[in-house]
Amino acid sequence: MNYWLFKSERATWSWDQQVARGEAGEQWDGVRNYQARNFMRQMQVGDRGFFYHSQDEKAVVGIVEVCAEAHPDSTTDDPRWECVDIKAVRSVPTPVTLADCKADPRLENMVLVNNTRLSVQPVTPDEWAAVCDLAGLNAPA
DNA sequence: GCCAACGTTGGC
């Protein structure tokens, strides 16, 4: 199983909206970036991810699970763009802010810290465990 | 609201 991080502006698609979709999940559409798309193509059902609010909150607020592998993005006719579906697993007890990540030496190489503009990115198992720790989860989700 | 970083586009 692999770990990922999904960024969203709350005004565009919020964690509350994601949670409201329940088990059905929602397609992670609108990505128009090759790097981000390529990561989505690597995803498998059951992979886990962090849900991150960019711009205003700048924090990891929830855990999601991939529930459908990459398929054409229905929001465009352009065949280049694909997306996966994700569903909410749980909210985190304590949101982990970008500042928290920058301050933690375990996360100094995290993509979130070093490539601010990438909206879908991989997370290493060690980083996953460290962020879960900061989020107040006793065991990695 | 500004600006830095970065990706994409298009002219040559």
Place this chain on the structure above:
DNA sequence: GCCAACGTTGGC
């Protein structure tokens, strides 16, 4: 195939 111009993202 290079590179300048431009647009977008996202932190501050």
